[in-house]
Amino acid sequence: MSAVGAAALCAVMAFQAPGQAGAAAGGTSSPNPGPNASPYAFAEGATSVDGAQNSVDSVRLTPGATYKSSLARGGKVYYQLRLDASETVYVSATAVPGLDAKVAYGDGVEVSLQDANGNNCDSGDARFGTSQSPRPISAWAVRAVGPAENRCKAAGTYYVVVERNSDPGSSTETWDTELRVVSEPGVSKRGSTTPPDSWNSASPTPADGTREERRGGTGFNDARALKTGVWGDRIKPGQTLFYRVPVDWGQQISASAELGSASGGRDEYVTSALVMSLANPVRARIDDADTAYDGQQKTTALKPVAPVAYENRFSPMDRVAGTRFAGWYYLSVHLNPQVARQFGKGPLDLTLRVNVDGVAKEGPAYVGTARPADEFSVTGEDEDAAVRGETDAGSGGGSGNGKGDGDAMKVVAAGGFGGGALLLTVLGVWTLIGRRRAAAAASASTANGS
Template identity: 50%
Template sequence: MSTTDAVELLPGLSYRSTLPPDGKVHYRLRLDGTTTLYASATAVPPAGRDAPVTDGVKVSLRNSDGRSCDVDTASFGAGGSPHPVTAWAVREISPRNSPCDDAGTYYLTVERADPDGRNSSPDAWETELTTVSEPAPGTTGATSAPEDWNSGPPTPATGEPERRAGGAGFAVATAVGEGVWRDDIRPGQTLFYKVPVDWGQQLHVTAELGGAGMNAGGYAAAALDLDLYNPARGRVDDLGLGYGGGRKSRSLGPLPPVAHANRYSSARQVTATRFAGSYYLAAHLTAEVADDFGDGPVPLTLRVGLDGTPQDGPGYAGQPVPADVFTVTGEDREAAAEGGSAGDGTPYRVLAVGGIGTGSALLVGLGVWTLAARRRALP
């Protein structure tokens, strides 16, 4: 598929499509010269297959002259366990002269990260695309990242865990707030949560796998993969956790308070905390856990902390699209307290990508994506 056949994407909408095992899929965006655009692609490989650790999804954004604005790759990681992975590309209005500042047509390209890798899936993958636009701040603000935030190791949240079943995708992520949250996760399964984080607040997350009376003779070196995404579905940070059948925990690295000026940092974990809104946690238990410990569920605990008093945002000169994407509302806080897991109301469009078919709709919010079989097929 060439850029001539690119399907147009509109900011603020989400789309469902498919990604072929080889080749690139192109999408077209018409952008003005004042707003920043964030585009993400979430790929969902078929369940029940091994995957190269280097495979996943790659996205890139270019202007009409073919000059690169941004590129990002998300892979399955050390566990080699296929699961939903998300990459994003940013067209950012820069204070420096940039070829991506001009109004005009831009092209988003989505492809497999390693289509030629050993054991790469030969099937088309489900994909979910989102686009978010951010206007410039209403007044001239800071042009460098804050340096005086508390970067010390956070103290994990304490207290009795509360049962809170995870959602099956971004659109149906279960809302949680400050506290200790508990669910069971099976090998090959991915659970999604969202945490409302306001301007000026600092998020802390610790993940813990518990024992479930299983054989403790084995060990999965890359058992749990926990990814943190910002409101535009850009990856902020991640952690990996080994598992030997007993309790094990690990925390995400220290994150700064959410601030518009964080975008000027050179550190990915800082620049990605550039706006308020719902931050997403995607917890994946690698399929190889089943090899040593069986297909039964493993206790998962998330300890979520929020420091800092909510502050005013940058005072945008226009309206973000969607309008509430960088806002924490009373409804968001209520859902976090009560555990709301309904869809986010985002309208979806199913795209017919040239030569691939009609684009199969993902099941509710990326589907109930669970592994149907063991990671390795029996001989």
């Protein structure tokens, strides 16, 4: 075996280390969490930072990175960004209350982006709402650069302000938070700043076909990849499952979630029992839907959202403005813990019907590279990841485009096989990897379904 061939083979094995292979096959990062375990899979390699009580002491965040922090009840903390005059930057904060936390209708998290003079560039919030059920929720804000923007355009220091809104009677414990900073480059030529005045807003026909089992992840970072189809899972009261779908420029995503019937139970129902949310590649919430549950099968569906287009960002409607770029779109499904009181603590059947309609179109001509790279595109590797049902575990808080297998094969191809013996060796490695994945998948499925 040549030195180049050996290096290529080592690259394959490095890309598919046992831990990563297991993460790709398993449905969640922790199938049987302990009583004090987090209900959310934080990004591997995320930097831990403390929010400051004032702007002067704030820690600087970097576009393209993911951070882990915390937020006390009624707390307000600051972080810092240093931005140039050409990049649009999105900051999201995902708040993660404990599984047994008590949350009220108005409890939630708010994120603001401010300039050095304290002027708001943008702000957004997320609340638990009628479900009053603890689960990961995300708020976001953007510092936008473009012809339609009149503020926060200059290069300089900006501040991220994260605030926890608390209703009386809610729990006092501190929430973990995950901060993600994403930079979108400018475009080479100015296009329309008018959002589309018409698009197919009719309720889509739900996907049909054979139900295929795919275990959801427990956060954005290990979300299970899906394509158009009918997908089956099991969800426990209090659990939140995450999935991701590649949606390209010009395409339109739609989804519904059906909770299966329960045996036994009382003649009562739980309001906002099943909550489904849709978020875009920067984790900005686009829409959500929920349904009550009385032990009979129930379905909830997202309202139609606009096809992905750059000019959607100029719309005042979230369901249009949210579909402003291509990439991974995230579905999360939460089952209210109150369901356990009426129908038992065991998992219930969950069916997701996912549609991605439309032909992919050419995207805008970006000048520069997004951070993380490839954040606002759909590649062939992304589509393959959706076919295989990969998770994003092991991405280290990066773009999460599921490119591990494809990149490894590119390394092998670039190094050259150098002969039939090396080819057989490489194929043997891939066979072993496939067996390990299958075994891990079976193990995870057994653990998660218990």
